[in-house]
Structures are given as structure tokens and as C-alpha cells.
Amino acid sequence: MSKLKNFFQNDITWKLKKIGKILDLNIYPKKFYNKGLRSLYPKLIFNLIFFLKIISLKNHFYNNVFDSKKFNKNIKKNFIFSTPSSGATFLRMMISSYLELFYKIGNGVPKYDSIHNKWMFSYSFFENGDLKNTVDFGSLTLDSKSFRSTDDLENKKIVFSRYPIDPIELYDFDQIKPIIVMRNPYDQIISYCSKNLKDQNSQTVDVKLVNKAVKNYIRYFTFWKKYFNENKKENYLLVKYEDLLSASEDILRKALSFYNFEIDNELIPKAALINSKEFTLKNLSGVKINKIRFTDENKKKNNKEKILIEINKIDKIKDLIKDYSEIK
Numbered sequence: 001m002s003k004l005k006n007f008f009q010n011d012i013t014w015k016l017k018k019i020g021k022i023l024d025l026n027i028y029p030k031k032f033y034n035k036g037l038r039s040l041y042p043k044l045i046f047n048l049i050f051f052l053k054i055i056s057l058k059n060h061f062y063n064n065v066f067d068s069k070k071f072n073k074n075i076k077k078n079f080i081f082s083t084p085s086s087g088a089t090f091l092r093m094m095i096s097s098y099l100e101l102f103y104k105i106g107n108g109v110p111k112y113d114s115i116h117n118k119w120m121f122s123y124s125f126f127e128n129g130d131l132k133n134t135v136d137f138g139s140l141t142l143d144s145k146s147f148r149s150t151d152d153l154e155n156k157k158i159v160f161s162r163y164p165i166d167p168i169e170l171y172d173f174d175q176i177k178p179i180i181v182m183r184n185p186y187d188q189i190i191s192y193c194s195k196n197l198k199d200q201n202s203q204t205v206d207v208k209l210v211n212k213a214v215k216n217y218i219r220y221f222t223f224w225k226k227y228f229n230e231n232k233k234e235n236y237l238l239v240k241y242e243d244l245l246s247a248s249e250d251i252l253r254k255a256l257s258f259y260n261f262e263i264d265n266e267l268i269p270k271a272a273l274i275n276s277k278e279f280t281l282k283n284l285s286g287v288k289i290n291k292i293r294f295t296d297e298n299k300k301k302n303n304k305e306k307i308l309i310e311i312n313k314i315d316k317i318k319d320l321i322k323d324y325s326e327i328k
Helices: 002-009 012-022 036-067 088-102 151-155 185-196 207-230 241-246 248-258 267-274 277-283 297-311 317-326
Strands: 077-081 111-113 118-120 126-128 158-161 176-182 237-240
Touching (some): 088 158, 088 176, 088 248, 088 267, 176 207, 176 248, 185 207, 207 297, 207 317, 237 241, 237 248, 241 248
Parallel strands (some): 077 158, 126 158, 176 237
């Protein structure tokens, strides 16, 4: 019985060799470079091995994702909500720099991975609320447990979401403690479309792209406006893009306080400076930062008028501008 159990526990390569030895068959090839019909068997072996590796990878990945989602149900989960091109990347990076410095995990300066187009810190302080963006192959190669200071820090991780544009599949919406980031509709839509236009030199604008941006903004804004009306102000924090730029340190301090992180007044200006546009561009001189920060001002200027023409064709936009200006 123990031998049978041992047989099933071993991988396909070991099994095939064992079967061949038992039956006195030379069924496991000594080389895999045969051509024609002789190549079919090596291909079969490869597919079997590959299939088992994939199953193992899936199981590992599944456990990696869902085991990390176990958190105290009695504690409301920290969240940041934002549309694209509204300043949430800046806010998240300031928070990450501050916490990296505060917990002495790193120097607070993010590293830019130009191949995968993402910013990296020594420890990931943020998670995604939807399954699609949670599936990250990088998590299989980097064991974040080695950077965990305490379980308490794990419980204080912040979830980022674009809800209701994207779903929240891994968390209970009733158990959230949200910071909601908003930007003037015109500026947000122009910035988003300027980043994502495929043909920057075209005299016409991608109407579908503009309509998508407007539709997403209306959906986002309508939902959160209703949320503001139905919830007490102390239960959420509204951050406007304009304030985020003009009073970065103040907004960072408010965000950290809202999440009940300890405040170190010496680290707040450092975290804000590290992630300022001037510092970032100087630090990454000559490196192209693709889409995830700083819309090209020339692109925005060249595309602004033609995007505005399409935006103004949409009836709801004027009411949206008025509603945005009235939100405090």
C-alpha cells in the first residue's frame, strides 16, 4: 500500500521510468530530439509534464491569492477608490513611501520596472479588490512574507479599486473604510483620452474612447455622490485631485490619520517630495514612464480641443461639472 501511495505522489517522469522498468520496456526516451513519428512520444511526455506543472502552479496561485485575503472581519478594510488619471497613483505612492520609511523596510523611493510598466516598493502595501488584477505572476516569484513586519501591518493593507467601474469580488463592500479620489470631469477625461489615443497625430479623435471615458466617469461619480448623501462624513474621506497637487503633505497626513496610521511629521514631507513630479522625472531621467504617471503635456495640449468637442456633445456633462464643483 505504501508503495502504491508513493507511486501516485511522484511526478510523471518518475512514473514513466518506473513503469518501463517494471514491464521491461524501453518507453522513456533517452533523447527528445527525434523527428517525424518518433517525435510524437517526446511531445506526449512534454505535454504530460507541462500539464502537471500547470495544475501545481494553479493550486499554488489559488492558495497564494485567497489565503492572503483572510483578515479580521471585525476590522473595516482600508480602501482607495478612483477613476483612471485622477491622482490615485500619486496618493498611493506617497502612502507607500511613508509606510516604507516608517516601518524601516526601505528608503521610500519607488523603483520603476520599465519592462512590466509598474512601480515597485520593498513591500506591497496595496492589494486589488477584483480577481482580474489580483492575478499577478510576480507574486509567485517574490515571497512578500519576508518583508512583513507584523500581522498588524498585514491587516492594515489598503485595497485599491475603481468600483463601480470595476467589480469588488474579494471583499464585502459593507466592510470598507474608503478614501474616494475625484477630479474635475473635463480634466480627467482629457487626461485619460490623451494617454490612450492610439493615433496621436490624427486630426480626429477616437469617439468611442471619449464616450467610454465619459460613461465611466458618470457611473463612478453618480454612485459615489449617492454614497456621500447616505453616509456620515466621518465614515469616508473625499480627496480632490486639485487639493492633492496643491496640498500634497496635508492630504497625505489626512489619509494616514483616516486609516489610523501613526503620524511622523518628519516623514510626511519626505514621502511627498519623493513622489513629486520634479523628483520622479529627475530620478528617472531618460527613462520613459509609460501611462501610469504624468500625462504628456504636449499630447494633452494637442488633443484637448478635439476631445472637448466630443465631450460637449454629451448632454449630461454640464450637470456633471456643476455637481462636481458643489461637492465639498
